[in-house]
Amino acid sequence: MKAIIYTTSGSPDVLTLSERPVPEPGPGEVRVQVRVSGVNPTDWKRRRTVGPSWEQVPNQDGSGVIDAVGSGVPESRIGERVWVWEAAYQRPGGTAQEYMTLPSRQAVALPDHASFALGASIGIPALTAHRALTVADGGPQRLAPGALDGRTVLVAGGAGAVGNAAIQLARWAGATVVTTVSSKEKGELARAAGAHHVVDYTSQDAAAEIRRIAPDGVHQVVEVAPAANAGLDLAVAAPDAVVAFYADDSGTVTVPVRPSMTANLRWQGILVYTLPPAAKDHAIAAVTAALADGAIRVGEEAGLPLHHFPLDRTADAHAAVEQGAVGKVLVDVSS
Numbered sequence: 001m002k003a004i005i006y007t008t009s010g011s012p013d014v015l016t017l018s019e020r021p022v023p024e025p026g027p028g029e030v031r032v033q034v035r036v037s038g039v040n041p042t043d044w045k046r047r048r049t050v051g052p053s054w055e056q057v058p059n060q061d062g063s064g065v066i067d068a069v070g071s072g073v074p075e076s077r078i079g080e081r082v083w084v085w086e087a088a089y090q091r092p093g094g095t096a097q098e099y100m101t102l103p104s105r106q107a108v109a110l111p112d113h114a115s116f117a118l119g120a121s122i123g124i125p126a127l128t129a130h131r132a133l134t135v136a137d138g139g140p141q142r143l144a145p146g147a148l149d150g151r152t153v154l155v156a157g158g159a160g161a162v163g164n165a166a167i168q169l170a171r172w173a174g175a176t177v178v179t180t181v182s183s184k185e186k187g188e189l190a191r192a193a194g195a196h197h198v199v200d201y202t203s204q205d206a207a208a209e210i211r212r213i214a215p216d217g218v219h220q221v222v223e224v225a226p227a228a229n230a231g232l233d234l235a236v237a238a239p240d241a242v243v244a245f246y247a248d249d250s251g252t253v254t255v256p257v258r259p260s261m262t263a264n265l266r267w268q269g270i271l272v273y274t275l276p277p278a279a280k281d282h283a284i285a286a287v288t289a290a291l292a293d294g295a296i297r298v299g300e301e302a303g304l305p306l307h308h309f310p311l312d313r314t315a316d317a318h319a320a321v322e323q324g325a326v327g328k329v330l331v332d333v334s335s
Helices: 041-049 116-120 123-132 161-172 184-193 206-213 226-236 257-262 277-292 311-322
Strands: 002-005 016-019 029-039 061-069 081-084 099-103 107-109 152-156 176-181 197-200 218-223 237-245 266-269 306-310 328-332
Touching: 002 311, 016 311, 029 081, 029 116, 029 311, 041 311, 061 116, 061 123, 081 116, 107 277, 123 161, 123 218, 123 277, 152 161, 152 226, 161 176, 161 184, 161 218, 161 277, 176 184, 176 206, 184 197, 197 206, 206 226, 218 226, 226 237, 306 311, 311 328
Parallel strands: 152 176, 152 218, 176 197, 218 237, 237 266, 306 328
Antiparallel strands: 002 016, 029 061, 029 099, 029 328, 061 081, 081 107
């Protein structure tokens, strides 16, 4: 079978196409014939900075069809369409290969109406977004319709993959969704995702506009750039709000201590790979329900343009994400 591998850290050029034997699933595992592999920022960041101790296949997210199962897994799963998550976390076998094995739990049923492109776009972005929307004290542990009724959510960077997932999940759960963007084009994508209010911080006073929309402040912030936006987040946060940040825009965030104390504001870091298992279970269950409801979509009409690359151009796919492609970058592994 064909697979993309790398054995040392570096630029996208370290990714090479190779031939490998088809793996056999072990106990508790399934084998997935991969249709589409999704590329996330953590995929290229790991490739660029961490030299693997084994022959590594990149990419955490993907979709495909289970074609074999190991002992302890019901044979009824054979033929099941699935989306997979964290395929390459602490394991050598990511989704940029024609066949892969992983624990059965990490291959989640994909509804018949959901495309493989959608399935490959879910994992890291949607699980991250779910966590960001469920860390408030007294808030829901698991999103569902009505779970965020009466709450206002600010999504920073609504045209990104996590931002898009956060908008769709928050709206599905009943929140009023405000998002910030840096251009008219990105604003159109955020509206397509379902944001109720879009604020272009390059042409508007973002704090004043968000306070006009939400006079009492926003209850939760899904934050992509905590260092750049700390002042804005403080200015628009309601008492007891949570700023949930999931990306590293500078490495250092200066937290306004006294105002944060006065407002009982919480600054909450999120890394999906190290979430508590219960939080991850809640996220997977909620995303599964949202998929069934048709509440998670991809494509230009859903605010998340798709960029497809063939398997032998996985290096170009990584480069596109590294260079800030707007939308979701996918690798078409097999038909």
